[in-house]
Amino acid sequence: xxxPSPEKARDLRHFDALLDQVLQGRIGRRQxxxxxxxxxxxxxxxxxxxxxxxxxxxxxxxxxxxARQDATPKPGGILKVGLQxxxxxxxxxxxxxxxIWHVIEHVYNRLLTINPDLTVGPELAAAMPEISAxxxxxxxxxxxxxxxxxxxxxxxxxxxxxxxxxxxxxxxxAAASDLxxxxxxxxxxxxxxxxxxxxxxxxxxxxxATSSAIIFAPETIEANGDLSQVAVGTGPFRFVEYVxxxxxxxxxxxxxxxxxxxxxxxxxxxxxxxxxxxxNAIITGEVDFVEYAPLRDIDxxxxxxxIALAGDENxxxxxxxxxxxxxxxxxxxxxxAIAAAIDRNTIHVPGTFGHGTPTVGLFxxxxxxxxxxxxxxxxxxxxxxxxxxxxFADGLKTSIxxxxxxxxxxxPALVVQEQLKQIGIDAELNLxxxxxxxxxxxxxxxALRTYEIAVTGTSGHIDPGEVANNFKTGASGNLASYSNPRxxxxxxxxxxxxDVAERTGxxxxxxxxxxxxxxxxxxxxxxxxxxxxxxxxGYVHVATGTNVALKQxxxxx
Amino acid sequence: xxTFILRRLALLVPVLLGVSILTFALVKQIPGDPxxxxxxxxxxxxxxxxxxxxxxxxxxxxxxxxYVRWLGHVAQGxxxxxxxxxxxxxxxxxxxxxxxxxxxxxxxxxxTVPALVVGTLAAVRRNSALDYGATIATLIGISLPNFxxxxxxxxLFSLRLEWLPPLGYxxxxxxxIQNLQRMVLPALSLSLPLAAVLMRNTRSAVLEVLSQEYVRxxxxxxxxxxxxxxxxxxxxxxxxxxxxxxxxxAALLGGTVIIEQIFSLPGIGRYIFDAIANRDYxxxxxxxxxxxxxxxxxxxxxxxxxxxxxPRLRTAR
Numbered sequence: 001x002x003x004p005s006p007e008k009a010r011d012l013r014h015f016d017a018l019l020d021q022v023l024q025g026r027i028g029r030r031q032x033x034x035x036x037x038x039x040x041x042x043x044x045x046x047x048x049x050x051x052x053x054x055x056x057x058x059x060x061x062x063x064x065x066x067a068r069q070d071a072t073p074k075p076g077g078i079l080k081v082g083l084q085x086x087x088x089x090x091x092x093x094x095x096x097x098x099x100i101w102h103v104i105e106h107v108y109n110r111l112l113t114i115n116p117d118l119t120v121g122p123e124l125a126a127a128m129p130e131i132s133a134x135x136x137x138x139x140x141x142x143x144x145x146x147x148x149x150x151x152x153x154x155x156x157x158x159x160x161x162x163x164x165x166x167x168x169x170x171x172x173x174a175a176a177s178d179l180x181x182x183x184x185x186x187x188x189x190x191x192x193x194x195x196x197x198x199x200x201x202x203x204x205x206x207x208x209a210t211s212s213a214i215i216f217a218p219e220t221i222e223a224n225g226d227l228s229q230v231a232v233g234t235g236p237f238r239f240v241e242y243v244x245x246x247x248x249x250x251x252x253x254x255x256x257x258x259x260x261x262x263x264x265x266x267x268x269x270x271x272x273x274x275x276x277x278x279x280n281a282i283i284t285g286e287v288d289f290v291e292y293a294p295l296r297d298i299d300x301x302x303x304x305x306x307i308a309l310a311g312d313e314n315x316x317x318x319x320x321x322x323x324x325x326x327x328x329x330x331x332x333x334x335x336x337a338i339a340a341a342i343d344r345n346t347i348h349v350p351g352t353f354g355h356g357t358p359t360v361g362l363f364x365x366x367x368x369x370x371x372x373x374x375x376x377x378x379x380x381x382x383x384x385x386x387x388x389x390x391x392f393a394d395g396l397k398t399s400i401x402x403x404x405x406x407x408x409x410x411x412p413a414l415v416v417q418e419q420l421k422q423i424g425i426d427a428e429l430n431l432x433x434x435x436x437x438x439x440x441x442x443x444x445x446x447a448l449r450t451y452e453i454a455v456t457g458t459s460g461h462i463d464p465g466e467v468a469n470n471f472k473t474g475a476s477g478n479l480a481s482y483s484n485p486r487x488x489x490x491x492x493x494x495x496x497x498x499d500v501a502e503r504t505g506x507x508x509x510x511x512x513x514x515x516x517x518x519x520x521x522x523x524x525x526x527x528x529x530x531x532x533x534x535x536x537x538g539y540v541h542v543a544t545g546t547n548v549a550l551k552q553x554x555x556x557x
Numbered sequence: 558x559x560t561f562i563l564r565r566l567a568l569l570v571p572v573l574l575g576v577s578i579l580t581f582a583l584v585k586q587i588p589g590d591p592x593x594x595x596x597x598x599x600x601x602x603x604x605x606x607x608x609x610x611x612x613x614x615x616x617x618x619x620x621x622x623x624y625v626r627w628l629g630h631v632a633q634g635x636x637x638x639x640x641x642x643x644x645x646x647x648x649x650x651x652x653x654x655x656x657x658x659x660x661x662x663x664x665x666x667x668x669t670v671p672a673l674v675v676g677t678l679a680a681v682r683r684n685s686a687l688d689y690g691a692t693i694a695t696l697i698g699i700s701l702p703n704f705x706x707x708x709x710x711x712x713l714f715s716l717r718l719e720w721l722p723p724l725g726y727x728x729x730x731x732x733x734i735q736n737l738q739r740m741v742l743p744a745l746s747l748s749l750p751l752a753a754v755l756m757r758n759t760r761s762a763v764l765e766v767l768s769q770e771y772v773r774x775x776x777x778x779x780x781x782x783x784x785x786x787x788x789x790x791x792x793x794x795x796x797x798x799x800x801x802x803x804x805x806x807a808a809l810l811g812g813t814v815i816i817e818q819i820f821s822l823p824g825i826g827r828y829i830f831d832a833i834a835n836r837d838y839x840x841x842x843x844x845x846x847x848x849x850x851x852x853x854x855x856x857x858x859x860x861x862x863x864x865x866x867x868p869r870l871r872t873a874r
Contacts, residue, residue, distance in 0.1 A: 088831070089642040095595035172613040174592075177601035228643035244642065244649065245823030245831075246726050270725055272821050276708070280723040284715055405834075435589025435836050442598040444607055459598055469601060476601050 073538055075263045077555035081547075082278055082287035086245045086271040091227035092212045093173040098459070098545070101211035102291065103248050105548050106267060107149075108214035108233030111140055111161065111193070112205060114462055116542050116549075118367075120205045124156065124215055124234065128205075135200035135498065140193040147255045149238045152217040156234055158187035163218040165195075175212040177476070181495075200496040202503065203463035210462075236262040236551035245271060256551075263538070263554035282307060282531045288555070289539075291547060293531035295408070296353045301531050310541035311529030313357060313364040317467070318348070318409060318457040320416060320521040321441070324481050326452045329398070333390035335518040338453075340383035341423045342416060344375050348524035350411035355527040361511045362467050364525045364543075368500065369464040369507040373515075383423045395424025401441055402455040404431035408526060413455035427453065444476035454479070455523075462544060464507045465495050471510070471519060480519035487513055558864065565857050569850065576849040577631075577842060581624050584833070584841050591640045591836040592616065614640055627842060636843035641835050646843035649828065654847075656726065657817070657824035659736075661809045663744035668751035669802060676759025680767060681786065691756060698753025704815045707746040714742060724821045743820045747813065751805055758801045762794040769793075795866050803859030807852045 085099035092100050113123040122128055124146060129138040146156040162185050169179040181201035186194050197204065207213065220232045231239035236258070237250035251266040270287065272278045275294035281287045283304065293301060293309065301307045320338070322329040329335065344358035357364065361371035387393060402413035410431050417429050432440065441454045456479075458467055470477040471484075472491050487510055494506040514520065528545055535556040540549040592611045596602050611617050615626075630637055636646035679691040715723035721742055727735040766772065767790060775785045814826035825844055832840035 086831070088639075088835075089644075091643075094643075095641070096597040097595075171606065171609045174596045174602075174610060176606060177603070180601055226643060243728075243823070244644070244652065245821070245827060246728075270821065272724060274724075274819055274821075277711075277724045277819065277821065280711060280716060281725075284719065284723055286722050286725065434834060435591075435594055436587070437589075438593050438598060439589045443593065444596075444602055445604040456598075476603055477598075 071537070071556065073263045073552075073554040074556060075554065076265050077557065078266045078268055079264050079289060079536065079550065079553065079555065080287040081267055081269040081550070082272045082281045082290035083248075083269050084271070084278065084290075084292045085273055087242075087248075088244065089228040090231050090239075090242065092214060093168055093170075093175055094226065094228065096175050096212065098211075102547055103242075103269065104214065104231050104233070105211065105235075105546055106237040106250055106550060107231040107235045107239050108216065109146075109235050110209055110213040110215060111142075112209040112213070113548070114206065114209050114542065114544050114546070116540050118462060118543060120209055120462075123209070124161075129195075131498075135496070136197045138195045138197075138204070140195070142191045142193065143257065144191070146234050146257045148217050148234055149232050149253060151223075152219050152232050154217070156215065157190040158193045159190075160217055161185075161193045161215055162187045164215045165213075167221070168212050173212075178207050178210065178212055200498075201465075202495050202498055203465040206462040237267055240266075247271075258551070262551040264550070267550060282533070285533060288536050289530065289532040289550075289553075291530050291545075293529040295351075295355045295526065295529075298353065298355055298527075298529060306534055307531055308534045308536070309529050309531050310539055311527050312541055312543050313366065313525050314528040314543055314545055315364065315367070315461060315525070316457050316459060317359070317362055317525055318351070318412065318455070318523045320523065321451075321454045321456060321480050322519060323449060323451050323453070323479075324519060325446070325449075328390070328392065328396055329452060331390050332518065333386050334392065334396070335521075337383045337386035337390065337392075337423055338420060338425070339518055339521050340376075340379045340386060341425075342419050342521065342523075343378040344523055345377075347412045347415045347419070348526070350415060351408035352524065352526045355529075356524045357527075358524045359522055360515065362507075362514075362522060363464065367464075369504050371508050371511040371515075378419070380422050387423050387425075392424070395426060397426045397428075398452045399428040399430055400453045400455060401430045401432060401437070401451040403437050404433050409455055409457060412523060416455055442477075442479055446481050449479060449481070464503070465491070468494060468507060468510055471514065482517065482519035484513065484517060487517075562857070562861065565860070569853055572853055573846055573849055577628070577846055578624070580842055580845045581620075581627075581838075584836070584838060585620055587833075587836070589836055590616065591838070594835055595641070627839070631843075631846070636846070637839035639832070639837050639840045641832075641837045641840075646840055649840070650825065650844070650847060653823055653825045653828050655729075656822055657810060657813055657826060659729065659740060660744055660747065660813055660816070660822065660824060661806060663740055664747035664751060664809060665802070665806045667744055667748035668755055672752045672755035673759055673798070676756040677763050677786070677791070679756070680760045680763035681782075683764065688760075691760070695753040695757050698749045698756075701749065703746045703750060704819060706749055707742065707816060707819050710742045710746055724819075726820075726822045739820070739822075743813075743816045743822060746816055746819075747809060751809065754805060755798070755802060759794070759798050762797045763790060765797075766790045766793045792866070796863060799859060799862055799866060803855060803862070807855035810851055810855075811848050 083099070083102055087097060087099040087103050089095070090100055090104055092104065109124045111123060111125045112120050115121045120128070124143050125140045126143045127141065129140045131138055142156060142158055142161070148154055148156065165179065165185045167173065169176045169182065181197050181199055181204060183196045183198045188194060214233060216227065216233055220227065220230060224230045229242065234257070236253055236256045238253050240249040240251050242248045248269040249266065250269070252262055252264060256262065272281050272290065275296070278290045278292070279294055279297040279301070282290045282293070282301070293311070298309065301309055322335055324330050348356045348358055358375045359365060360373045360375060363370040365372050387395070400413055400417055403409045413429060413431070417427050420427050437456070439448055441449060441451045441456055443449050458470070461467060468491050469475055470479070471482050471487050472478060473483040473488050490506050490510050494503055494510070497503045497506060530539065530541060530547065532539060537554050537556050539553045542549065590611070592607060592614065596607065596610070608617070615623070627637060636650070638645050639649065675691050679688040682688060711723045714721045721738055725739055727739060729736040772785060772789055775789050811826070813824055814830050817824040817827040818830065825848065829841060829844040832844065
């Protein structure tokens with residue numbers, strides 16, 4: 001073998017570094033390819049990396065990789081975790097907060113789970129349910145030998161599932177609407193749960209894998225009144241204590257039903273809401289693992305050998321919404337003009353620092369239901385022409401409302417405001433805090449929605465039906481007050497269909513209609529990363545943002 | 558003296574009533590409510606379901622009734638329960654008040670000691686290099702926002718020198734050393750502006766006394782500089798300094814919000830900040846009431862301190 005040229009040597013060095021990350025399951029296929037391309041690596045290297053990272057790019061679907069264990073996992077050790085937000089309480093039926101989920105997901109199990117490839121798999125169910133031919137009856141068989149943590153300390157039975165789900169859909173539950181399509185939940189015997197639906201609902205399986213779908217024992221409610229300050233489940237870690245704004249301590253569940261898991265002796269979680277401080281905490285080693293690694297610091301962390309990153313595109317779409325009840329935004333020509341004027345490639349940058357992907361459809365480009373249209377460049381001349389056609393040749397005044405708390409939305413909103421000035425739209429920017437934002441933009445009651453244009457986003461979901469439902473006439477999440485009978489029909493069809501190819505067709509058609517009608521202008525999806533010290537092994541990123549993989553994480557020290 | 562204290566304590570009642578009515582009216586005035594936040598965005602919950610949940614928290618009742626009900630509970634020593642966490646506000650205060658008090662006292666300690674020493678020296682050696690240096694330091698201290706100072710301190714002591722952890726909280730009872738390690742940087746960030754103000758006040762108070770005739774008399778009868786300072790100047794300068802220090806420290810109790818946020822400390826500043834953001838009405842009400850009461854009590858203590866410091870005031874009352 002000859003001495004490689006300097007270029008070749010550089011290429012090889014990058015190749016090795018990237019391959020290491022791929023093999024450890026730390027970065028997804030898309031990141032590998034983007035980064036390799038950016039580094040100017042050869043086509044042959046790209047192909048090898050792509051294959052190592054989970055197959056050719058055409059395969060479709062977001063893929064996170066199973067962690068390849070080069071070394072045998074070492075049991076033991078406490079992992080110090082930096083969470084982004086204090087949960088304030090632990091009851092997922094009282095409030096639907098991600099902060100709650102990121103604590104209790106380690107303590108409870110659900111019947112089903114979301115796999116790293118975003119398919120739904122069994123967890124406390126022994127297998128995927130049997131579904132009746134009419135799509136209305138789901139029969140689950142429970143896994144045997146699952147024990148509740150102390151003080152309940154008894155095996156899981158089907159009536160626990162019934163009690164858990166009944167509490168989830170009780171009128172005072174904040175998450176009751178998740179189970180709106182469910183008719184009855186019964187337990188014919190200790191190992192069987194039967195759920196019947198009022199109408200077919202393809203999103204029910206992923207819903208049974210969400211944070212509200214936790215299975216607990218009714219004794220816990222009897223003893224404590226609710227689940228606000230306790231957590232007794234069947235999961236890999238047991239709840240020890242929660243000190244508000246200070247820490248959550250979880251310890252290993254030695255009776256956990258997944259053989260050999262968890263590896264860690266426990267998790268000690270602290271709350272670090274400031275982005276800068278989350279970066280500081282991982283850089284100084286004050287914590288071993290942080291969620292929501294700040295996007296502006298990703299490049300710095302990547303360059304740091306002591307830190308490893310796991311991440312990929314997440315499922316939350318960021319978009320411009322129009323309140324169609326407010327003239328002149330009810331005029332399709334005005335919306336088309338705005339769509340023509342904006343430049344998606346620049347809007348996302350101050351929000352994602354380059355760690356995001358512009359999109360015209362409702363989903364990340366690699367998601368199975370995505371509509372992969374080319375990102376159109378801005379066409380200011382055409383936009384001005386459309387404004388003139390709409391009767392606003394001299395421009396118009398309006399307002400943009402966005403989140404003051406989230407710079408990944410407020411910064412893009414500022415860019416949108418600037419870009420609209422080019423076509424004579426003078427938009428006042430109102431950055432409001434969360435409670436106000438939820439009322440004036442996201443209220444379920446159309447009368448309370450007073451915004452004109454909003455720059456906002458969706459929260460995590462797995463099934464495209466959940467996002468599509470935001471366009472159904474009269475739906476609570478329909479913040480644009482949009483109505484199109486054809487879209488309503490397609491949304492129902494999408495929920496009734498179970499075949500992936502058929503559903504893909506339906507959701508792509510919905511997205512095409514929305515691109516014509518423009519109740520929203522979709523802007524981008526951001527990446528989401530977890531950062532960890534490099535001796536933290538075995539962690540796998542999942543695009544829903546869950547950290548459940550901590551059960552298979554271990555410390556190499 | 559006793560009647561004075563009793564009269565001041567009796568005044569607490571109307572003050573707190575006024576504060577609570579004002580807080581209640583203000584917080585209900587902001588758009589948004591706790592329930593829609595608990596449900597979150599992009600849910601399929603109907604307005605009817607939202608109304609049902611709101612009813613279950615008693616938030617559908619007319620405002621005056623909600624207020625009177627709350628007041629009734631307070632009169633019995635019950636500050637109510639957080640809508641968000643379901644924990645009693647008193648429990649939460651027991652946990653969080655010590656954090657803020659510790660932070661405030663440490664900041665006061667870090668501020669007063671150097672401020673008194675340097676302020677006095679600057680007055681005694683007026684127009685010296687030390688005086689000018691102190692003036693410049695004061696200017697910086699007053700102009701530098703504490704959150705910026707906090708960032709600089711973290712950069713230096715945590716990231717560069719790696720002497721102190723950048724954030725987090727450990728209870729004093731759990732590990733005193735770790736507790737103090739984590740309190741130093743936040744307390745320092747709070748103390749610099751405080752030190753600047755106090756130093757300035759000390760300097761002018763001492764200067765004022767130095768120009769009095771009895772000081773000249775003391776010097777004229779041959780007392781040496783040091784005993785003039787200790788016997789005649791400082792006791793008389795103490796009064797205005799104590800006033801400023803008292804008010805500044807009391808204000809600090811309610812002014813730690815940003816620093817607690819930056820350093821992830823579970824104090825009352827952060828508690829009320831989160832509560833306002835979440836529209837957690839009972840928490841906002843309860844904490845405001847307690848902080849207002851503490852403020853009034855601290856000013857009362859300062860007033861009593863006057864009497865201790867100045868015998869003339871004791872007889873005057």
